[in-house]
Amino acid sequence: MSKIKAPSAPEPTRLDPIVKDMLLLAKQAGAGQAEAILVESRNLSVSVREGVIEDVESSETLDLGLRVLIGQQQSCVSSSDLSKNGLQKMAERACAMAAQAPEDPYCGLADPDQLAKAQADEQLQLFDPAEIDLDGLTKRALATEAAALDVSGINLPATASASWTVGAVAHRTSNGLHRSRVNSFHGTSVMALAERDGSMERDWAQTSARWLEDLRAPDELGEEAGTRTINRLGAAKGAGGTMAVLFEPRTAKSLLGMFLGSITGSSVARGVSFLKDQMDQLVFDQNIQIIEDPFRLRGSSSGYIDSEGLARQSRHLIENGKLTSWIHNLASARQLDQTPTGHGAVGVGSPPGTRLSNVYLAAGNKTPEQLMAEMGNGLVVTDAFGASFNGGTGDWSVGIAGYRFEGGTRTEPFSEMTAAGNMLDIFKSLIPASDLKLEDATETPTLLVPELAVAGQ
DSSP states (O other): OOOOBOOOOOOHHHHHHHHHHHHHHHHHTTOSEEEEEEEEEEEEEEEEETTEEEEEEEEEEEEEEEEEEETTEEEEEEESOOSHHHHHHHHHHHHHHHHHSOOOTTOOOOOGGGOOOOOOGGGGOOOOOOOOBHHHHHHHHHHHHHHHHTSTTOOSOOEEEEEEEEEEEEEEETTSOEEEEEEEEEEEEEEEEEEETTEEEEEEEEEEESSGGGSOOHHHHHHHHHHHHHHHTTOBOOOOEEEEEEEOHHHHHHHHHHHHHTSBHHHHHTTOOTTTTOTTSBOSOTTOOEEEOTTOTTOTTOOSBOTTSOBOOOEEEEETTEEOOOBOOHHHHHHTTOOOOSOEEEETTEEEEEOOOSEEEOOOSSOHHHHHHHHOSEEEEEEEEEEEEOTTTOEEEEEEEEEEEETTEEEEEEEEEEEEEEHHHHHHHOEEOSOOOOOSSEEOOOEEEEEEEEEOO
16 A cells, blocks of 8 residues: 555644735725634545445645624625635625624624733644554554454444544734644544344444544454444333433533533523523532533643633533533623633634533542442433434433343343433433543533433333
8 A cells, every 4th residue: 555644734834924914904905803814624534344445535625714893893704715816805805794794792802901821732732743644544444443343243344434634723813812723633433333133233433632642442442333333232112211311421421512502601691591590500419510621631622712812711610510600702701791701712704602622520439330230220321312402491302222221230222212301400410420531522421310201112
């Protein structure tokens, strides 16, 4: 196989002059304030099936975003045309759009005295300089597939993939903000399939990390996917009722996600969050802690400042069960007349949104097996699908699959059942297990809901 190397890492220093020119052109076109962000991304990935390469993808993108403000009117545009004429037209178009836009009393850049002192994100080890080529990616994908096929009972072809992505960002605003960074991500995934008695099941496993050396081993990943698939064979819909339900970390993340989506300042300001009246109240059991750590080394969303230039900080979003803070960008903080929290997220061609950094629900003291033994009977959810969630009321339902436990011991698999409840009730009853792993941007351990309504046969 030829040594096809991945594209070299982009350089923010090459992107920055374009961003500077864009700000100058916007000012000349009539902008009172402006911000420009240029994002370059390069990717190489390979997928394999039955021991041979099935697909290779290589891509490079370069996207420029511009936001201009004329008084309290703003517009956002994006383009990949970085020619001198293209930049000129982009600035003129953005200013013409802003002049026709309705006034937004909450839009605007940060005041200069709000900007945090710049710190080098390099200290957080967000970029891995490891040499990547197609050979290395292919070997990793093949090894992962082989490990899945080695699991007894896996009798259908598996598929696996390996990928590498690197990106650079150059970002400037007319109020003095200047950010630049280089990011890297490595990933491996595998899907295993098995058939028995005319019934086919599938399951998967994946790993991702900023640094290649932090990925889970192919053997471990393939074995997990294969074993999970075999454990699903023979699944059937069972009897429902009110019972103990444990959500594995991969399905428990959705419970945390519904909480995080409901504490954004924008949703509270619009009155569409079921938590809008819960500030400083016990939302979870008093033993629950939900923590944000934006300074985690090699964290998938780490950084010292947000994309509006405000300092990030480690914080408890839930401390001893109590809700302590909304998540604000500048606009939502102004709308609610509160202090911004450093969660601004500037997009390419869109107004700032909000983004959290490395959030996790802290682990408990008991293993999932110990919690199962204490509860006696119930369900373990290994897969969730078709969720329905009303953000205004907290009502929620989701399709579930997994396995039953009786007397604290795993028994038969189940599928095509539905769990439902209200998030306020569920949050207050959650019990975390001890199996927390800090790998992704949002993490939880296994979470136990001691009593949850489940519909089955």
